[in-house]
Amino acid sequence: MFMNRIPPRSDAITHQMLLTLKQRLKTNGLTYKALGEKLGLSEVTVKRLFSGARLTVAKLQGIAEVLQVPLSELFHEAETAQGETVFQLSPAQEEVLASDFRLYSFFVLLVYRVPVEQIMFGFRISRSRAERYLLKLDRIGIIELHRGLRYRLRVPSQFTWKRGGAVEKRIVNPLADALFKGQLHQGQERACEFFVARMTPGLRMEFSRRFRLLSEELFARALREDSTHPDARNVGFMLVLRPFEASVIRTLEQVQGRR
Numbered sequence: 310m311f312m313n314r315i316p317p318r319s320d321a322i323t324h325q326m327l328l329t330l331k332q333r334l335k336t337n338g339l340t341y342k343a344l345g346e347k348l349g350l351s352e353v354t355v356k357r358l359f360s361g362a363r364l365t366v367a368k369l370q371g372i373a374e375v376l377q378v379p380l381s382e383l384f385h386e387a388e389t390a391q392g393e394t395v396f397q398l399s400p401a402q403e404e405v406l407a408s409d410f411r412l413y414s415f416f417v418l419l420v421y422r423v424p425v426e427q428i429m430f431g432f433r434i435s436r437s438r439a440e441r442y443l444l445k446l447d448r449i450g451i452i453e454l455h456r457g458l459r460y461r462l463r464v465p466s467q468f469t470w471k472r473g474g475a476v477e478k479r480i481v482n483p484l485a486d487a488l489f490k491g492q493l494h495q496g497q498e499r500a501c502e503f504f505v506a507r508m509t510p511g512l513r514m515e516f517s518r519r520f521r522l523l524s525e526e527l528f529a530r531a532l533r534e535d536s537t538h539p540d541a542r543n544v545g546f547m548l549v550l551r552p553f554e555a556s557v558i559r560t561l562e563q564v565q566g567r568r
Contacts, residue, residue: 407475
């Protein structure tokens with residue numbers, strides 16, 4: 310059973326998230342009483358939740374489902390309203406994260422706000438291993454560690470790494486090589502989506518943001534589902550937005566024209 314604690318964030322972000330939820334309720338014409346009826350809770354309990362008391366991931370997920378909005382979108386709205394910017398990992402942080410792929414994955418899921426207990430279940434790691442990971446992240450300034458697997462994130466959800474740095478060399482590029490190596494075939498290896506389009510910088514940012522929201526939701530769901538299911542498989546997905554030379558398209562058109 311997961312404890313489903315919400316990873317503590319800055320008081321300003323938590324406050325903004327509650328304001329965001331209240332605005333969503335108002336937009337949907339829902340009162341605390343009506344929301345409580347849909348959640349099977351009393352109006353008093355709902356008021357307490359919106360004061361920040363006992364606001365667990367499970368309860369927050371229930372509110373998000375009633376509002377028909379992804380949970381990660383609520384967090385992003387709150388962070389955007391607070392003006393949080395993209396955080397770049399320092400060289401020292403990259404060195405530690407890039408030295409252990411599981412630690413890096415653990416870090417990413419924490420930033421995606423997945424509860425520690427859920428990560429432990431999905432990754433099949435022990436409590437002691439999770440504690441060691443949390444301690445390492447505390448030492449490099451990613452989190453502020455408290456007792457009982459509790460922590461406070463010290464970085465925003467949007468993060469990046471140095472070009473040519475340790476994370477790019479030891480994690481991102483090797484993963485890209487493995488994912489894009491060889492030919493694609495129909496079946497489990499087929500390309501799910503492929504397109505080339507002219508995009509403005511603003512549209513590229515919007516495209517990336519929407520996929521980020523979707524990936525957070527699916528990461529959390531993947532860890533909740535039973536990975537021992539006979540149909541469960543490791544699946545790689547990487548979104549890459551990069552300049553695509555028009556000459557490549559012309560070459561393809563010429564080759565096809567000669568057939």
